[in-house]
Amino acid sequence: MTIEQAKNELARLQVQMYAYRYALSQISLDAATVGPKDTVEGRGVALSVLAGALYDISMKDETISLLESLREKSDELNELEKKEVEELLRSHDELSKIPREDYLAYRALLNEADAVWHKAKLEDDFEAFLPCLEKIVDFNRKMAAWIHPDKAPYDVLLDRYERGLTMEKADAFFEAVRKSVVPLLAAVTAAPQVDDSFLHQNFPVEKQRILSDRLMEMQHIDRGHCVIGETEHPFTSGFNHADVRITTHYYEDNFSDSMYSVIHEGGHALYELGIDPALDYTVLGGGVSMGIHESQSRLFENIIGRSRGYVKNLLPILQEIFPDQMKGVTAEALYKALNKVEPSLIRTQADELTYSLHIMVRYEIEKRLIDGTLECKDVPEEWNRLYKEYLGIDVPNDKEGCLQDTHWSGGMIGYFPSYALGSAYGAQMVEKMKEDFDFDACLDQGDLLPIIAWLKEKIHRYGSSKDPSWILDNCLQAEFDPSCYTRYLEKKYSDIYGL
């Protein structure tokens, strides 16, 4: 095979893999959005075959020999091709350590677990979900040992969502956050409380759908390439740079919950939409890590979406859509209400300050589930104990407790820390943006384009063609420093609560 032929084969291999990933994502998206509820079996049969075919493409001899021969000739490859070969070999290497049968059984389990979790959450029935959770934890523990028998299993899992992240680093990070957040929270709780009663009225879903459209417009999301759906748990699914889906969940008694889901998922969507089209149909398409991904979503949700400037520009839109409910509300009152700090049960509804504490609960539990010091059956008890310890609140049921998130049923153990880490990345990115242009003026003028352009230039366009650490260096031009995040929180909440 000539080098040109081999390069063509490399492209063809990736197009093939893209097609299977595309099909698998479509099927999962359908299941989570519009698919009828009692359709798990037929979906599982299809998923199993397609996931198996994708596994086989990665594992077959021709694939390996192609990749190895290209690695040997790497001086004849361009930078992208080199990275493609490297990534393909890395994932092949990982996959080759997981027995095919176990891999497919796990895919089938996740398909089933999604339906089981939905029902268990609805019916507040942890027992019903327990067997799935046990199998998922067990597989993740085994998988970690297969991939890196020499490493602590939870370190292996963390690394899958944010390359280079370890418990040691996460512990240090959470410790720094805790040191700042806990006293700040105590001070805020002791201060006079913010009135957010006007947020708790009836907001018809139909009107909230209109709000979602307006929010996506404010975020400059091209609707020809991105639609919004409705799911139990909001998420983003990107097929290629020109086809991204976000979802939300509407609650009639609270528009801000869905509003911040839309802005959050919109941040993810902008990342996927901003990736260089040349990376489509390769393994380098898609965001590079969950930490970087969450930096984008959390940045839009909080630093932008809960800023004075953004809220000021949001108010007339809210008053247009909800004239009765928003009558007489001032920009400052809305800003304070949307930033009200209140330890609460649900992570996705948490204020910016207590948010990290929700993540820490999950982090502690995952760590112990994987190292075997906590059994799955004891998760509710431990969950409730930690919510009491970290947030000072009693968890009345598992539906609003350990069954609230979709991550574990989706097999995503090791994902949660990315949210907190992403928040901190985002805060530091904003410090850097402020050096480059008048960030606050953009918010004040309701013009997010310069911000989106900066993020696209520094982060989005690279997709997965650079490592997360390269991306961070490229946009921060400095070491990652969690104190940007804690300083941001201290400044913001001292101001709001007059500390």
Place this chain on the structure above:
Amino acid sequence: MTIEQAKNELARLQVQMYAYRYALSQISLDAATVGPKDTVEGRGVALSVLAGALYDISMKDETISLLESLREKSDELNELEKKEVEELLRSHDELSKIPREDYLAYRALLNEADAVWHKAKLEDDFEAFLPCLEKIVDFNRKMAAWIHPDKAPYDVLLDRYERGLTMEKADAFFEAVRKSVVPLLAAVTAAPQVDDSFLHQNFPVEKQRILSDRLMEMQHIDRGHCVIGETEHPFTSGFNHADVRITTHYYEDNFSDSMYSVIHEGGHALYELGIDPALDYTVLGGGVSMGIHESQSRLFENIIGRSRGYVKNLLPILQEIFPDQMKGVTAEALYKALNKVEPSLIRTQADELTYSLHIMVRYEIEKRLIDGTLECKDVPEEWNRLYKEYLGIDVPNDKEGCLQDTHWSGGMIGYFPSYALGSAYGAQMVEKMKEDFDFDACLDQGDLLPIIAWLKEKIHRYGSSKDPSWILDNCLQAEFDPSCYTRYLEKKYSDIYGL
């Protein structure tokens, strides 16, 4: 390979094929329902790979030798397995005559054509759609010649949707219908007209969605296994007996249009939902032919959905959902309004009497496109001429003319006659049902269960495990006789119009 191993391989082969069909249908469904509009390219790349993989599974040597060895040992197979082998060999034989490259280029073309047609219809721009139409017609003509070089190409295409149907049979059938419908239509048009003005008011889409739910309830469609979506053109997509999707299109100024789409697609859905679960994941799952499929949909839409009994039971529901618009309307007035005969532009909105004339226009055009006596560029002119000749109306634009249907952009040339044929099958099925139980009493009491049970028993459960002709024999216990249909139309419309 032992016979047991071969049987297992046969099952495995079909599960594989099912998975690819499942993925392809999911992707097409997404495109037609919720997918963002500017996403054709990335979808096309994925479809191409997956369709190619399915083609390769059908064509590979192991598949053929398995099927041929099973055919040789057919006395060791049960009836279903025999039929599976027969169907697989038949489709393999057909596929083997279509060059892989042409097959995949055509799949890619259909993906593109769907988007082009959507836009062309929206913008009333036939010229934009013309190149796609030309390529689709050209491929269908070539495909027919590849498959059966000795037959008239349009006969080959008709046979794909209703096995055994030929132009000779279709001509005779349409001639019989024409002989009855044309004088009947003349008499109806001369009679005093029905008042249907109350159908043309504002019916908010939100309320129409509620009506759809109620209609599906009346039709006993299990929502755990069937959901409704919204598309430009209504259709049904069945994945397996436990997962079926229907779609509709809402118009604010007319609820009956979507209402009859829902009942029509509901008829298709009941067929798919009623198939024996043992046929899932085999080539015998799914309805057997479009003629039989349309018999179910048209039967529910018209013979049931436009009957006095059904309409009587529908009225209180309409009055509950649209209290202002339906105030003071009597069951008889609603029955007459919903059966008003009026030559019109849009097939899916046509009354039962003029409906066949819409089909005849399409049949004539398809016949001539395929035999080469009509060029694609002349379709609008010919369409408009035939609408004037058959229905006496002027077509103001192509949007409401030859661009109205999705079939040609979907490559479905030869499909349209199934609608008219299905209507006639349905009328004869009802004559047979009336021998077995009190059909009219069921409608009068608003109890469709005995009808659904009869159809499931005689038709649905067999899926594609029997030929269409066997299914017809099984439920009609007689030769197909179009006069049942024409008698039904004559009786119904003579009554309504007092002829």
